[in-house]
Amino acid sequence: MKSLFCLIFGLLSCYAQAQKFTIDGSIKDNATGETLIGATIFNPKTLQGTTTNTYGFYSFTQSRDLVYLRVSYVGYGPVSLKFFLSRDTTINIGLVYESTLKEIVIEGKAEDRIQESTRMGTIDVPLQQIKSLPAFLGEVDVLKVLQLLPGVQSGSEGSSGLYVRGGGPEQNLILLDGVPVYNASHLFGFFSVFNADAINRVELIKGGFPARYGGRLSSVIDINMKEGDVNKFRGEGSIGVVASRLTLEGPIIKGKTSYIVSGRRTYIDAIASPLIRIASDGDERAGYYFYDLNAKINHHINNKNRIYLSAYSGNDKAFAKSEYDNEGSDNNSKYEEALRLGWGNITTALRWNSIITNKLFSNVTATYSRYRFLVNAQSKETTTSPDTTISEFYHSEYSSGIRDFALKADLDYVPNPNHFIRFGGQLIDHRFTPGVLSYKSTDAQDTTVGAQVTHAKEFFVYAEDDFMVSPRLKINAGIHASGFVVESRFYKSLQPRVSGRFLITPDISVKGSYARMTQYIHLLSNAGIGLPTDLWVPATSKVRPEHSYLASLGAAYNYKNAYEFSVEGYYKEMEGLIEYREGADYLNVESDWQTKIETGKGNSYGAEFFMQKKTGRISGWIGYTLSWTYRKFENLNEGRRFPYRYDRRHDIKVAAVYEWRPNREFSMTWVFGSGSAVTLPKSLYAAASENPSPNSRTGNYEYYGDRNSFRMRAYHRLDVSYTTTKKTKWGERSWSIGAYNVYSRQNPFFIDITGGGGRKPKFVQYSLFPIIPSIAYRFKF
Template sequence: MKRGIFIAIVSIYCLQNAYGQRVTINGTIREDGTGEHLIGANVYDRTAQRGATSNQFGFYSYTTTSTDSVDLYFSYIGFQTQRVAFAVSKDTVLHIQLIPDGLLEEVVVSALSMEQVQETTRMGSINVPIKQIKELPALMGEVDVFKVLQLLPGVQSGTEGASGLYVRGGGPDQNLVLLDGVPVYNAAHLFGFFSIFNADAINNVELIKGGFPSRYGGRLSSVIDVTMKEGNMQEFKGEGSIGIIASKLTVEGPIKKDKTSFLFSGRRTYLDLLARPIIQASSGGNESVGYYFYDLNGKINHKVNDKNRIYLSMYSGDDKAYSRFSNFYVNNNERTDYRDEFGLSWGNFITALRWNNVISSRFFSNYTFTYSKYNFDLFNEYNEQVTGVGKNESNTYSERYFSGIRDWAAKADFEYIPNPDHYVRFGSNVILHRFSPGVYASRSSRQENDLRLGADELNSTEYAVYVEDDIRLNDRLKANVGLHYSGFFTEGQHYNSLQPRIAARYLLDESTSIKASFVTMAQFIHLLTNAGLGLPTDLWVPATNQIGPQRAMQAAIGVVKNIKGFELSAEAYYKTMDGLIEYRDGATYLNLDQDWQNKVAVGEGRSYGLEMFAQRKVGRTSGWLGYTLSNTERRFDEINFGEWFPYKYDRRHDVSLAITHDWKENRDFSLVWVYGTGNAVSLPTQRYESPEFNRWGGMHRSNINFYESRNNFRNRAYHRLDLSFSWWKTKRWGERKWTLGVYNAYNRLNPFFMDIGYDRGGNRKVLQYSLFPMIPSFSYGFKF
């Protein structure tokens, strides 16, 4: 039976290719002046009313049965549409360079040339132009990709100011965050308030929250695919900014013109440098407290020939918070000088080597080899030097708690376009994981043996193969059908999962379509989370003999319409999740005498909702309005008496408005307004006294709080308004730009968390704690 199906599929492809004379036009689409490849650029043949789209590396392939001529339109948002018409008689290589256009208003050809949102099979997929990301208001003036993604329907931030993403009821660990194709395990800076992505070094950002294509796997809730710039092939360029908490600089240019280019980008905060002299002066020079983070991005792009290209990219970033104190004392004619340092640090290192190969005019391949590392380190070091008459002695003591994950990976991806009605993708990958799920170590010069507690390192292997086809069945019906098979070897256990995926669209008319999708997902790694701030103490752990993988199913249906440059959509979804883990009541990562597998409960989750979205990407005024109505619940046998309870970040109503307006030639204005009903919190409903005996036999009474159920109360509604105003001027050396912004413009005291406390009269009451008042910011940007 299976053999017959395979033969039938091969026969169909052979017949399709044998029917009529087929001519293929292929090449790359790039930005004029920089050589940067344009991802998702559109190719439209007005004669045949068919087209193609460029892939992640700017490659496109269009096959036509016409033996006369083609009338091709090449287009990309923010660029001038280019028309190329010529007679075709054989396969042709055609490279296109599009010219940027600062303000691209709608024109007649744009409706013909661009693949509209209603025509694609993709569901729950949103692409935000980098220009909009940079223009929207930013917390403390620091442009942040994740902050912008939080404004999209179906995506929540968790807590005030945090950069974590909670997509359709999932947790941060269920997001596949890719930087140039490499998974990022902790994408947060400043305890979760900023992400690691420097917008100046980014070429494209795509969020997929449903209808996942088969080429993605390993997570349950979303894919955030971030692609770095490739580097200017034509001339040396740079840009940067100076803000109130951080500065950054990006430079790019040709190593060999039209052959090899480079990109380098760096960012660093200077909170520690500004605060250090103040703290040292107040402590007499004995104490130093600080915090900083930095990012470094680098990329080399080498064009071997028209069919082969090699990329080498890297990212390195660290956060460090520390407190140092030094002093001395004298006792019995002996002087003791001591130094005590406490701190924590965490960071990522990522590198990727890619090889693109155009095998033929219809066949494209990409091979990727990657290494990534995430480490968290909590440390305390004490050193003393004792000197006196005939005495010189040194003593040291150190404590350290560390965890992390390291990956070595390889993958091969192939794209085959036999004709305009099929776009076939297939490939495979393998990842070698090494987990360090929390180790405590101490060392003292006064002890012979070191102390070491916690779990040992654990090696695991994850692999996957996939195939998918974007099929045009007729002029109205198109579908993306695929399979993703993945497996996981750990501790002698083999888990595997076969995940069918399908997404389809049906055109009601030329501007309206109905879409539906059904996907299954599997995730073989877990994140043990202690708090909602994205703290680095969260531990990555694998599926084991005792704790299985996470699995999910998601179904969605929606309608999409394009009206005069506005993309309108409404999408309903239902999602179930199994194999979720959570710390049992009272357990934390610091219970080092227990294995983490004995500290967690395993349960399930469900989420369903309706998302509405209106977006405009071009014109003087652009932006979007989004609304989400949703419900998310969890259930664990050992938590909340086995009953369903609201997820901590369940939010019934969520509204976001983001607008950018270029109101003059050298000025722009933007605003963001968000509203959301309160997150769920656990608060006690009763309190009673309980007698306790101490070790001397005495008795005292202590107060015990009783929680009726998990997450039984709601915070107040959250809302705020952010504003930003920029103006720039062209100089002989380039361009300079000033930006003024206000976060929380009307000074709303939004809830950060709630707890039981006391008012001024000594009465117990529920207290709200807020974090950010109105915060003004400014930054100076430049380009050269």
């Protein structure tokens, strides 16, 4: 009996030790209640941990025992917990923001380090760094900061377009609260549509794509809006050289329901329009402005359910109007002309978060997205004579756009610390309007020409698991299956995704990844600076989808928990790319766009080096990219491979923020890029034939040779900013003084050929921006 008692006692002890319980909850900003995405929960005793998902939820299973937990997030003071775990427990934790977080040295294994993650090509830029870096004309711009990262090209001078690892702007999936934004540019590409004051988090994924993302080839830019302060009313804003913005947030029901509203508008029209009118003696009026408006409501139904409603609306509007009188001896004529140009986005998301169990979390989202471009032109001539009055008019309107309705379900399942499983799916209803021209005049009835509206259905399902094979080996593997139905044609694609890391030492790891991506929509682009005339078109029965294959291999190193180093090599193949044929563009609406394109393929390969410091009085990063990017089309360049327009051999980015006093901050960025590829004539000659017609400026015929066979001069630029901040009775105010292109480098914007009239032809480089100073007043209350 004594032996039996000892055996039973031993078995019960083993059972008690083997019992596992789950700790779940959310991590938030202690002051505002704002969700902290990607916060780390780590047990230094068991060397196990997890992170919060996109909605701040975490689940962590441990054995029945005394548990030590450390909770941390960049820019916030860490929190340590110690308690005995004897049952499933819910712990909601609030972290305190620290403007300058000193480096923390942790004995043993540290958490949330670059070498621990399985993901490659993923960079999470702290929002405070985004706001602290120099801003063009004082306007903080999320996309311009992302251009400072390795593997990301900026395109033309001042443009907010992104060219990631050899891809075009249409190959970037830009999400705002989970809703795709199809045109992310204002002012012909010089500003992005994202107001930094309304943003909670920005993440760039350019390789090692998780299975939950799809529909694009080159990158994912995942942007989450703030949820609004659930505890108190607050606001912030700024007054700059070209625009002002204001953000208000606060509780509707304290501790339960919150809101945030953020708006921005330029006043270029208010400055330029009166000057134009004075210069034309009142005969001409013209102007331009853009605006953005973000809004979001967040409601806690109970501890397990929350709903969100978010919306964004932004528009660019340009106009010109002129009136002239022509008085004659017999009659008088009056001419009136008007042109209006506008483009913009609307996005809306209704989201329901639910904690189904302490290990299973669901997110269901219904979304709406619309992008539209519109040109309206009209003219009128009225002739008055003693006997009669004759009026003639002409009116035309050109429009294009894309509209989406979508429903998506995502589920996160965390059975134990060694597995993080995600699965779900989405259904999208597309409507494409590639370009429609309608016109009428005195002599013509209403007439409409152009491409037909096309409807399409896109769907996908996915499953992925981020799992620990051993303490050294961790893998993220998944599958993304998608389909596209258009014009009675059904395209389908099975896209495997896998990435992993192997720890060589606790501070050094090697990583590898492979991803296949499929894109069912195309962008027909006339220029590289994000002009609104670019047309979104679908894969059709004649035009196939785009596909890519991306493989990456690299290494990551964490030095004393203060500096992160990474090197990553990649190779990408792309097929199904489209471009306009020689001489074709969007204006010829009488012919179908499918008859005006060429289909081809491309590849890109290179290496990226990145060093980042996220905390401390000095923070920032240094990045270097060595890359090659090519395109090949059967009927372009005689079928020979040619460099992509934004192929740059060398690309260097430096960004730094130095807080030399608690209320004094200096920041700078410096960029260098090899010259972009351009097509220029290789020779000029006189010929007897009538076609092609000679260049009117030089009087000669031009021979171009291979496409993009010339290079512009190298591009480099230094931007600086100095910010002083002061606490006031009502809150905080700051002045920011900066300069774009400090040493006034004459960087190439485009190259033209001049000559003729007896002068020797020559190439002339045109630059856009010299040194541009800026000043901005910012405030918080």
